Amino acid sequence: MTSTAAKTVTRPVTRAVTRSVEDYLKAIFAFSEERLATEANTGDLAVALNVSPPAISKMLKQLQTQRLVTHTPYHGVRLTAQGRRIALRIVRRHRLLERYLVEALGYALDEVHDEAERLEHHVSDEFIRRIDAHLNHPHDCPHGSPIPTIDGHINHVHGQPLSDADADIPLHIKQLTTDDAEHLRFMQSHALLPGALLRVVNREPFGGDLTIILDDTTLNISRRIAGKILVAEHA
C-alpha cells in the first residue's frame, strides 16, 4: 500500500470504531440508560472500564469529534443517536452470544459473560445472523436482559428487586442484574433463573434474610442477593 496522497487528506471525522470505542460506548449506555441516570460521569466510567480518569477524558474528547457522544466537560456524557446505535449493536451481540453459549454449548450462567465480552467485538455480522436464526430469534439473554433488535429497539424490563417485594404474592423472576460469577453460581444452583415462580414467605427485619418458596422448596437468601433479582407479579 503506497500512500503518496496522504499529505492532502483532511483529518477524517469518521475514525474507526475500534474495540475500545465499542467498550466505551457500551459502558456509557449502561450508565445513562440501563441505570436510571441520564448521563454518565468520568469517575464511574473509569471504574467500570478499569482505566484511569484521564484515559476517560481523552477518549470522550475523541468520541465527541466522532460525533458518538456529547460531552459537557466537568458534567457528563450522553450518547448521540449514532453512538447509541453502536452501543445497542454491541449489547445485542453480547446477549445473543451469551444465549448461544448456554443453549448450544452448555455453558453455565456464570461463564458466559467473559466469553461474550471478547467475542462480541470479533465475530462477523454473518455469525450473529446465524446464531440468531439458530436460536429462533430469542428476546432475552440467559440473565433475562432484553436483546436489542437489529434496528436498535430495546424493551426495558420492568420489575422490582425481590428484596422489595411484598410477602405472599406469586412472583416470577424477570432478570438477574449481576455479572458476578459467585452470585450467578448461587442463583443457578438454586434454580433462581428468569421465568422461575416463587413467593416470599418471610422477611427478617433490619435488612436480614428473605425466606422464599420456589418449586415447593423453601430457601433463605440474603437481602444482597435478593436485590439482584428482579421480579414481577405473576399474572
Place this chain on the structure above:
Amino acid sequence: MTSTAAKTVTRPVTRAVTRSVEDYLKAIFAFSEERLATEANTGDLAVALNVSPPAISKMLKQLQTQRLVTHTPYHGVRLTAQGRRIALRIVRRHRLLERYLVEALGYALDEVHDEAERLEHHVSDEFIRRIDAHLNHPHDCPHGSPIPTIDGHINHVHGQPLSDADADIPLHIKQLTTDDAEHLRFMQSHALLPGALLRVVNREPFGGDLTIILDDTTLNISRRIAGKILVAEHA
C-alpha cells in the same frame, strides 16, 4: 534441589504472545513445515503477512529474544519447540473453528477461513474444548487439513496433486490446499470435497484441462484447480 534453583536474574524474555506474534508464528509454521521447506524467509513472510520486509526483520528479532524462533540473519527462521507449540495451538484452533462453523452453523466452505482467522485469537480454551467435544473430536478441518492434538501432534496428509494423478485409477480427495474463496466455491459446487471418490479419464496435453468422473458425473477442471486438490489411490 540442585539444578532447579530459580534464577532471580531480571527477565527480559517474558513478553506477551500477542495476536501479531501468533500470526507470525503461524505463518512461519506454514512455510517451514506445511510447505516442503525447513526454513521460512523474510520475503515470503512479508507477502504472507502483508507487511513490509523491515517489519519482518524487526519482529524476528523480538521473537528470537522471546525464544520462539531461531533466526540466522540473511538465511532463514525456524521455530523453537516453544514457538512450534504456540503455532500448533493456533492451527488447532483455526481448524476446529472452521469445522464447527460448517457443521454447527451451516457455513459454506469459502466463508469459514476469514471468520476462523479472527476467532482463533479470541476464543477461550474452554470454548475450544467445548466445540471439540461437540464435534466429537474431529481429525480434520473441512478442507481436509489435519487438526493438531492438544499436545501438539499433527499427522501430515500424504497425497499427490490431482493434476499429477494417473488416469483410470480410483482416487479419493484428501485435501483442498487453497484458501481462495472462488476456488472453494467452485469445488464445493461440484462436490469436490475431502472424501469424494473420482477418477481421471482424460488429460489434455500442454497443461490443459483434466476430465474426471465423480459420482457418475463427468467434469472438466483446469490444471490450476486440479493442482489444489490432493488425492490418494482409493484402497
Place this chain on the structure above:
DNA sequence: TTCAAAATTGCACTAAGGTTAAATTTGATT
C-alpha cells in the same frame, strides 16, 4: 571477482490506548 538481489538496520513517523503529575473547575460547607 564482481555485483545485483535480498535482507537488515537506523531513523523518523503514525496511530491507538494507555500512564502519572500538574492544573483547573465544580459545588458543598463554612
Place this chain on the structure above:
DNA sequence: AATCAAATTTAACCTTAGTGCAATTTTGAA
C-alpha cells in the same frame, strides 16, 4: 461570599506494532 477538597481535565510521556525510506551488509550466481 469565600474557600477548599474532590472530580475532572490537560500536559507530557510510554508502549506496541506497524509504516516508509535510505543506507548498509550479506549472499550467491555469472
